[in-house]
Amino acid sequence: MTLHDGDTPVDADQLRRLLEEQRPDLADAPLQVVEGPGTDHVLVRVGDDLVARLPRNAPAAVSLGTELRWLPRLVDRLTLPLPRVEHEGVPGAGYPFVWALLGWLDGHDLCAVVLDGPVPRTWAAGADGVLTALADRHRVRLLRRALDLGREAAPFAGPPVLLHADLIPGNLLHREGRLTGLLDLGALTTGDPAWDLTPAWCSTRPGDLALHAAAAPPGRPRRPGPPAGRRRPQPRLTRGLAARYGETLGSPSSQ
Incomplete structure (x- = not known):
């Protein structure tokens, strides 16, 4: 499945091939694609305790590289749990990017x-106010003043x-x-x-x-x-x- 032009197709079968090459001890583990809002990586749960993070494209692979450098340095220094790096994968099995196995964190994203909840209704009301202001040229000056205050x-x-x-x-x-x-x-x-x-x-x-x-x-x-x-x-x-x-x-x- 791809979302952007130039994305590399990634699915559970691709991860299975990578595991067979690089983590044969996990080659037979149950795999489940994790549905979520992310667009740069595919997440696949591996067994009960791990999740694979697979970039869809080269910029996402750079982002994952940053994460892999910093997670080991921060994971024991913050009070809010971070996933632990369990394996740093390399390109292989027809897949061109670095990838990773991270520890699974229980919970639901926000x-x-x-x-x-009430936040989207607040956003909608705010957007309606902006459109109303733009339709009234006298109020455009108020918007400009708000921007000036920010600056x-x-x-x-x-x-x-x-x-x-x-x-x-x-x-x-x-x-x-x-x-x-x-x-x-x-x-x-x-x-x-x-x-x-x-x-x-x-x-x-x-x-x-x-x-x-x-x-x-x-x-x-x-x-x-x-x-x-x-x-x-x-x-x-x-x-x-x-x-x-x-x-x-x-x-x-x-x-």
Whole structure:
């Protein structure tokens, strides 16, 4: 099955051939393709304890290489579970890319929670507001002002921190309302921790944003509150939250 032009077809039969060549001890293990939102890799569960990660194309293979470099360095250093690397596969059996066997993490990704919950309705309402604003030229000025406020936000002044950089719902596992795992370190990078605020906007309820704000580190500068009945962006407070998240992952110099 392919999704993009130039993708290499990947299925359970392809994995079976790779296992026969490179992991004959697993050649007879039951295989089950894992359905999910990802478009760059095919995931196949191997037995009960492993999952194979097979890139569909060359850029995805580069991403997997990043993940394989970093997972062993981080797996025992974060409180949120990461999959362990159990085997680093090489091209073979007609398959042109590196691939990997990772430890299986129990849980469900957050996509179903987001799609079934209030967040999409919030997105829809927001999109409707934007379209309405664009239809009214007088309100276009308000949109431009909102963009200007974002550009005027103070840049992050601290040292670059390690970023997951792809904290979409499909990369977060949960069970019984609690996070149980973090997936896909292929986009790992360093920089402004605000980048990793993604879950605050796409995986939480609108009313929960105040809880994120309360996590800002002590001493972080805060602006006075807006006049009654008005709200305005709080970029420094937002960056304060991001800094707390960045401290959880740690700075690149500590890795």
